[in-house]
Amino acid sequence: MSSYPKTTIIEATNTILRVHSIESLGTHDGPGIRTVVFLQGCKLKCVYCHNPDTIAMDGGEEYEIDALVDRVLKMKPYFGKRGGVTVSGGEPLLQSKSILPFFKRLKQEGIHTSIDTNGRILNHFTKELLDDYTDLVMLDIKHMTEEGYQALTGMRNKETTFNLAKYREASGKKMWLRYVLIPGLTNVPELLHAMGTYFKDYKTIERMEILPYHQLGAHKWEALGWEYPLKDARENTQEELQAAVAILKNYFKEVTLN
Numbered sequence: 707m708s709s710y711p712k713t714t715i716i717e718a719t720n721t722i723l724r725v726h727s728i729e730s731l732g733t734h735d736g737p738g739i740r741t742v743v744f745l746q747g748c749k750l751k752c753v754y755c756h757n758p759d760t761i762a763m764d765g766g767e768e769y770e771i772d773a774l775v776d777r778v779l780k781m782k783p784y785f786g787k788r789g790g791v792t793v794s795g796g797e798p799l800l801q802s803k804s805i806l807p808f809f810k811r812l813k814q815e816g817i818h819t820s821i822d823t824n825g826r827i828l829n830h831f832t833k834e835l836l837d838d839y840t841d842l843v844m845l846d847i848k849h850m851t852e853e854g855y856q857a858l859t860g861m862r863n864k865e866t867t868f869n870l871a872k873y874r875e876a877s878g879k880k881m882w883l884r885y886v887l888i889p890g891l892t893n894v895p896e897l898l899h900a901m902g903t904y905f906k907d908y909k910t911i912e913r914m915e916i917l918p919y920h921q922l923g924a925h926k927w928e929a930l931g932w933e934y935p936l937k938d939a940r941e942n943t944q945e946e947l948q949a950a951v952a953i954l955k956n957y958f959k960e961v962t963l964n
């Protein structure tokens with residue numbers, strides 16, 4: 707837990723979030739029907755990124771927290787028992803200082819909160835945010851080897867993500883893992899077994915979610931004038947998807963294809 711008094715942290719928060727886009731009623735980013743707020747800015751540059759236009763730190767549009775809360779409240783009747791709000795990106799934890807007051811308001815309204823993150827940031831703001839205001843963390847596991855992690859993300863030190871996983875586990879609060887499955891790069895039996903072995907004793911992991919690779923983001927890279935790194939990659943066959951699910955089911959109680 708954070709050693710900082712909570713009042714200090716909330717007082718130090720910002721009231722502006724830099725937003726790339728908002729999906730009012732999404733069904734792919736967390737439980738039930740959710741408003742998904744895609745935040746601007748990410749320090750990684752994953753070769754398969756579907757939203758490369760979220761990477762730049764200076765893009766997007768500034769939103770007041772009050773305006774975002776008002777927008778969410780209009781959608782609240784559609785959330786039902788399971789739905790709520792997810793912040794995704796980009797990398798949302800870069801804006802933890804602003805998500806804190808946003809999620810605090812949502813929790814006061816009884817709305818389920820979730821964060822989709824690459825897990826590279828764990829400071830006193832993120833700890834406060836995760837411990838007190840985030841019902842579900844969806845943690846993106848990029849690769850199980852350091853070389854693979856660097857090749858996929860352009861950044862070193864995959865351990866940062868695992869440190870966040872350990873922190874979440876110690877808090878006892880819910881977590882899903884997400885894994886982009888690319889033939890030959892991440893859909894490799896040894897890597898799937900390594901992931902399962904690493905996380906098999908985690909009690910907080912409710913679900914292992916596989917995101918099958920597809921090239922739908924390629925045109926966005928081209929629009930940015932960037933060369934798409936995976937233009938020769940192919941999608942998984944049905945057999946390859948089912949084989950990956952079968953391996954992961956040895957380790958996780960729920961394995962889903964998103």
Ligand code: SF4
Binds near residue numbers: 751752760796797
């Ligand atoms: S962490 Fe997510 S938003 Fe950032 S580059 Fe990777 S896929 Fe894109």
